Amino acid sequence: MSRIKYFQSLLCFLVLIQAANPQKTKYILPEPVKTELNRLDEAYQILDQFSKSVWDSWDDYITYPFLFIFQNGLRVLVGHPAPPSIFVPYPDFTVHRLKVYIDTTKLNNFVIKQPFQCGGGPLSLGTYNNKPVTTVNIWCTSSASSQLPQDSTSNGENNILVFIHELMHCTQPKILKFQYGNLRINPDLNIALFADIEGQALVKAYEQTVYETSIPFLKDFCIARSLKVKDLSRSEKNSSACDEFREGEAVYSEITILQNIRNGFNSSLSIKNDTAYKRFWNPEVYLAKYMKNLKKASGNTLDIYEKNYWFGCFESLLLQRYFPEWQKEIESGKWLDQILFERLNITAADSLNALQRFQDIYHLDSLKAKHGTIISERNDTYNALQRREGKAYIIDFKPISQSLISLVDKSKKKYQLGLINMYPDGLGEISFDKISMSFSPVLSEINQLYYVKLIDINSDKNKNPFKIKYESKDEYGFYYNITITTPLFILKAPKITIIESTNRIKFVIHSRV
Numbered sequence: 079m080s081r082i083k084y085f086q087s088l089l090c091f092l093v094l095i096q097a098a099n100p101q102k103t104k105y106i107l108p109e110p111v112k113t114e115l116n117r118l119d120e121a122y123q124i125l126d127q128f129s130k131s132v133w134d135s136w137d138d139y140i141t142y143p144f145l146f147i148f149q150n151g152l153r154v155l156v157g158h159p160a161p162p163s164i165f166v167p168y169p170d171f172t173v174h175r176l177k178v179y180i181d182t183t184k185l186n187n188f189v190i191k192q193p194f195q196c197g198g199g200p201l202s203l204g205t206y207n208n209k210p211v212t213t214v215n216i217w218c219t220s221s222a223s224s225q226l227p228q229d230s231t232s233n234g235e236n237n238i239l240v241f242i243h244e245l246m247h248c249t250q251p252k253i254l255k256f257q258y259g260n261l262r263i264n265p266d267l268n269i270a271l272f273a274d275i276e277g278q279a280l281v282k283a284y285e286q287t288v289y290e291t292s293i294p295f296l297k298d299f300c301i302a303r304s305l306k307v308k309d310l311s312r313s314e315k316n317s318s319a320c321d322e323f324r325e326g327e328a329v330y331s332e333i334t335i336l337q338n339i340r341n342g343f344n345s346s347l348s349i350k351n352d353t354a355y356k357r358f359w360n361p362e363v364y365l366a367k368y369m370k371n372l373k374k375a376s377g378n379t380l381d382i383y384e385k386n387y388w389f390g391c392f393e394s395l396l397l398q399r400y401f402p403e404w405q406k407e408i409e410s411g412k413w414l415d416q417i418l419f420e421r422l423n424i425t426a427a428d429s430l431n432a433l434q435r436f437q438d439i440y441h442l443d444s445l446k447a448k449h450g451t452i453i454s455e456r457n458d459t460y461n462a463l464q465r466r467e468g469k470a471y472i473i474d475f476k477p478i479s480q481s482l483i484s485l486v487d488k489s490k491k492k493y494q495l496g497l498i499n500m501y502p503d504g505l506g507e508i509s510f511d512k513i514s515m516s517f518s519p520v521l522s523e524i525n526q527l528y529y530v531k532l533i534d535i536n537s538d539k540n541k542n543p544f545k546i547k548y549e550s551k552d553e554y555g556f557y558y559n560i561t562i563t564t565p566l567f568i569l570k571a572p573k574i575t576i577i578e579s580t581n582r583i584k585f586v587i588h589s590r591v
Contacts, residue, residue: 105182107168110192111146111154114218115173116347117234117355118144118156121241122174123346128338132246132331133253133405140174142248143213144241145203147479149220149511149590151184158213159206174346188511188591193233193354194218196240200248214244217479234355235364239332246331250324255411261317262496263310263382270379270449272306275299275440277376277385280392281369282439289400293422294435296396300419301432319413321383326390326414330398333368333391336361368392379452380494390414456493459500463521469537471544471564472584473515473530480587481527485510499524511590517567532566540565543583546576556588 107115122140129136143158155165157176165179172178198217202210251257263269276299283295307315339358349355358364372388375381393414397404400421407417436442475482483499485508486492493500504519515530523531534540548560555575562569562585573589 105168105180107154107171107180108152108190110190110194110220111148111152112171113192113352114146114194114196114237115154115156115171115178116352117238118241119173120345120347120355121238121245124238124335124339124343125242125245127343128335131338132334133249135252136246136249138249138252139245140176142200142245143176143203143211144173145213145215147198147215147217148190149218149478150188150190151182151186152190153181153184155179155181155203155213158204158211160204160211162204186589186591190218190220193221194237195221196237198240199244212248214241214248216241216244232354232356232359234352235358238355239335239364242335243328243332246328247324250327253409254320254323255409256316256320258313258317258320260321260383261314263314263318264495265380265382265453267446267450267453268309269306269382270453271442271445272302273382273385274376274379274445274449275302275436275442276306276389277372278440280389280396281373281376283396284369284392292396292400296418297422297424297428298432298435298439299393300415300422300424301429302436303415316413318386319415322386322390322393323408323414324390325386326388326392327394329368329387329391330394333365333395336365379449380456393418452493456495456500459493459502459521460495460498462502463500463523466521466533466535468533468535469540469543470582471530471532471534471566472582473569474528474584474586475530476528477586477588478590479528480510480590482508482524482530483527486524497526505530512570512572513587513590514570515567518565520566534565536565 125136125139129139140157144156146154146156148154153165154168155161156173156178158165158179161179164181164183166181168178168180196216196218198215200212201215203213203215204211265273279295279299279302283292283299286292286295307318310318336358340361343358345357347355347357349357368388368391372392375385375388378384394404397414397417401417404414404417408414412420482505486501487506490501490506491503493502501522501524505515505517505522505524506519507517508515517532520532525531534543537543544562544564546557546560546562548557550558552558557574557576559572560570560574562571562574564583569585571585571587571589572591573587575586575588577584577586
C-alpha cells in the first residue's frame with residue numbers, strides 16, 4: 079500500500095470512529111445553570127414523595143422533558159426521549175437520572191447569574207414514536223434582587239414550585255374529560271362586581287374551621303358565580319370553567335405539596351450548594367402568599383384571567399376539605415363550581431337571602447361604584463387610543479422574548495383590555511441589560527406582551543420621524559450600539575433592525591447585550 083493510500087485509509091477510519099463516538103461537548107455549564115438544574119432534581123424528588131397527595135393518578139411527571147432557555151442563548155434539554163439534532167449530550171451530569179442535552183449554537187455575550195425568575199409552560203418539542211413530545215419550556219431571566227418579589231420566601235423554593243406547577247399542567251389532559259381553549263374575558267360591570275364577591279366569599283369560607291359555618295359563604299360564592307356568568311354563552315362558560323380548573327388546580331398542587339412538606343421530606347439538594355434554597359424552612363411563609371394573592375385578585379377589576387389561579391385553587395381546597403371525592407367528579411366531566419352547586423343544594427330562598435347578604439356583608443353598592451369607575455376609565459382610554467391618528471411606532475421585543483409589562487413602574491396608571499395594556503400617562507423610563515428607553519408622557523400601549531406601540535399625532539408636522547446614531551451596520555441591515563430618537567421616545571439598544579412603511583416604523587430588538 080502506498081503512503082498516500084495508507085493515510086487516506088487511516089483518515090477514513092478515524093472519521094468512522096468519530097461518527098460512532100461523537101465528540102463530547104467542550105462547553106462547561108455555568109454554575110447558575112447547574113443550580114437551576116439541581117432545583118429541578120429537587121422538584122422531582124419532592125414529587126416522588128407527594129405527587130399522589132395532589133392527585134391519586136399523578137405518576138407520569140418524570141416523563142415530561144424540560145427545556146431551559148437562558149438569556150445568553152443557551153438551551154438545556156432534560157429527559158427528552160429523542161432530542162432534536164441541534165442538542166448534543168452533556169456528559170457526566172444528570173437530573174434525577176435523566177440525561178441532559180445542550181444547544182450552544184446561539185450563544186451570546188450575556189452573563190447569566192442567579193437569581194433567576196422562571197416562568198413558562200408546556201409546549202411541543204420534537205417527536206417520539208410519531209407523536210409530539212410535550213415539553214415544559216422554562217425561560218430563566220437573570221434579575222437584580224430589587225426586581226424580585228419583596229417577601230420572605232427564597233428564590234430556590236419559588237422556582238421549584240414553578241416546576242411542580244408546570245408539570246401538573248402536563249398531566250391535566252389525562253384528568254379532564256372535556257377541554258376548551260384559553261378565554262380572555264374583558265369584564266363589564268356585572269362581571270367585575272360579582273367576581274369581587276366570589277373572591278371575598280372564598281376567603282371567608284376558607285377561613286372558617288367547620289363545614290356549617292362555611293356553608294353560607296360557599297353559597298354566596300355559587301350565587302355570585304351564577305350572576306356573573308348569566309350573560310355568557312355556554313361555550314364561554316365552559317372555557318372559563320376549564321381555565322379555572324387548569325390554572326387553579328396547578329396552584330392547588332403547590333399548596334398541597336407545601337402542606338405535606340410541613341411534616342418533613344427527603345431532599346436531594348444540599349443547601350450548602352445553593353444559598354438561595356432553604357429546604358422550605360417554614361412552609362407557612364409560602365402558604366400565606368396564596369391567601370394574599372386571592373384577596374388581591376378578588377378586588378382587581380380588569381384582570382379576570384388571573385382570578386382563575388386563585389379562585390380555582392381555593393375552590394379545590396374547599397372541595398378537598400368538605401367533599402373529598404371531588405376529583406372523581408372532575409374526571410367524569412364536571413367543573414369545580416358545578417360540583418359546589420350540586421353539593422350545596424342551593425334553593426330559591428338561598429338566592430334571595432344572598433342578595434341581602436351581598437349588601438350587608440360585601441357592601442354591594444360600594445363595590446359597584448369602585449368597579450364602575452375603573453371600567454368607565456378603561457373604556458374612555460381605549461376609545462382615545464382608537465381615535466389617535468398619525469405615524470405609529472412599534473418596538474418589538476419578541477426576538478429576545480422580553481415581556482415589558484413587569485418592567486414598567488408599578489405606579490404608572492394602567493388599564494387592561496384583553497392582551498392590550500394601556501398607559502394613559504406613558505411608560506416612563508425602562509431599562510434592562512444594555513437596553514434603555516425614555517418615553518414621553520403620552521398615551522401608550524403594550525400589546526401581546528412584547529410590542530410597545532405609540533402614535534405620533536403630530537407626525538404630519540415632524541419631517542424626520544426618527545434620528546439614529548450607531549457604531550456600525552452590516553449587510554443584513556442590523557444596526558449595532560444604536561441610539562434612536564423620535565418625537566415620543568429615545569431608545570438605546572445593542573442590535574436593532576428597522577422596518578419602515580407609509581404609516582408605521584418598527585424597531586426590532588435582536589439582542590440584550
